[in-house]
Amino acid sequence: MTTPVYDDLTPVLRALRDGRPRTRAQLAREIGVSRSTMSTRVDDLLALGLVTPTGDAGSTGGRPASTFAFDPGARIVAGVDLGATHARIVLTDLAAHEILAHRVELRIASGPGPVLDQVVDVLHDLLDRADRDLADLAGVGVGLPGPVDHATGRPTKPPIMPGWDGHDVAGHLHTRLGSAPVLVDNDVNLMALAEHSSALPHVGHLLFVKIATGIGAGIIADGRVHRGAQGSAGDLGHVAVPGGDPVPCTCGNTGCLEAIAGSAAVAARLRTQGVDAVTNDDIVELVRGGSPVAANAVRDAGRAVGAVLASCVSLLNPSAIVVGGSMARVGEHLVAGIREVVYARPLPLATQNLRVTTSRTGASAGSLGGAWLAIEHAFATPGLLTRPVTPLVLPTPAPAPEAVPAG
Structure with a gap:
């Protein structure tokens, strides 16, 4: 029996990824190999459980040819969205369909060790509940609430993450999760990826704006995440607001967008007007409860x-601006204020087809984006999905020595 060349199977998977069944002959023409070669590759993929028979293609005379389709449930991925006070962790199949998800309260300021170990515990629990093995895990995508060096996946001087600067997040998780690749990115990049891949796949140019305590943007250009030279593209929170008040910002500058329009700034402004507000949730409840003062503050x-x-619209010319983050839950007041200025200032050519809307992926955007990051990596890496799945057993820690009775 010949050993399959697993790297050669990846192009077949990519072709079948769109969900449209094909015959062996159709796949051979599409990929450019002989029918006998394709027959062998399809058989190998059937044995690996990555494709499944879907029926017959019909006949023009003779025996009808069988068709085959990709089975996205053959492997799974995990998406991890780490926030300042919580994490959302999801398991999906290779089409980003959610299998299980869990939200856990934590403090990112506790440091990478306690936080990442808690993430691993949740992942193991989700795998057990889904009756899946670590060997089924094709990748893990992690979003962090701070700047990330995309080349290394390490946080770079994150302002709300003490102890995380330069930490090997991927390596930390990899040692506890077997052979699955771990990919790390800024959380807003992953939100943009989720919105593009799950909600707006035909929008090649998109700007996802997360508005919460901080403000950031994820940029989709030509269907791909644009991260910039050092991975800091989209740092809207520290752009000066044109004509804005010189409010001090945590970055050391004044007049930054975050210092003027972040939720902490909005809550502080409300308190000066005698309205009790501290958190994102307070602002949302006030607006939903009909407070005109809160509604005006949010619109401002x-x-x-x-x-x-x-300015971003004039520079990047996106087809859509999607507003997400906890402040987006206030509804139309926030988006109405954005539209009021965005549609008025750039040239008409840049805004004639521009949509400004709230996120369709909502609170799941970050974790779903992590899953998409792992999925795209899996399909882009020859052989990653097509190696045989074998049960994976991680080493068991040595038992602690028994206590010796005092005597």
Whole structure:
């Protein structure tokens, strides 16, 4: 029996990834190999459980040819969205369909060791509940609430993550999760990826704006995440608001968007007007409860965001601006303020087909984006999905020595 060349199977998987069944002959023509070679490759993929028979293609005379389709449930991936006070962790199949998800309260300021170990415990629990093995895990995508060096996946001087600077997040998780690749990115990049891949796949140019305590943007250009030279593209929170008040910002500058329109800034402004507000949730409840003062404060914040985004529209010419993050839950007041400025300032050519809307992926955007990051890596890496799955057993820690009775 010949050993399959697993790297040669990846092009077949990529072709079948769109969900459209094909015959062996159709696949051979599409990929450019002989029918006998394709027959062998399809048989190998059937043995690996990555494709499944779907029926017959019909006949024009003679025996009808069988068709085959990709089975996205053959492997799974995990997406991890780490926030300042919580994490959302999801298992999906290779088409990003959610299998199980769990939200856990934690403090990112506790440091990488306690936080990442808690993530691993949740992942093991989800795998057990889904009746899947670590060997089924094709990758893990992790989003961090701070700057990430994309080349290394390490956080770079993250302002709200003490102890995380330069930490090998991928390596930390990899030692506890077997052979699965671990990929790390900024959380807003993953939100943009999720919105593009799950909700707006035909929008090749998209700007995802996360508005919460901090403000950031994920950029989709030509269907791909644009990260910039050092991975800091989209750092809207520290762009100066045109004509804005010189409010001090945590970065050391004044007049930054985050200092004027972030949720902490909005809450502080409300307190000066006698309205009790501290958190994102407080602002959301006030607006939903009909507070005109809160609604006006949120709309003003939207106008400040719109003033910065107007320049982005002229520079990047996106087809859609998607607003997410905890502040997006206030509804139309925030988006209305953004639209008011964004549609007025750039040239009409840049805005004639521009949509400004709230996120469709909502609170799951970050974790879903982590899953998509792992999925795209799996399909881009020859042989990663097509190696045989064998049960994976990690080494068991040595038992602690028994206590010796005092005597």
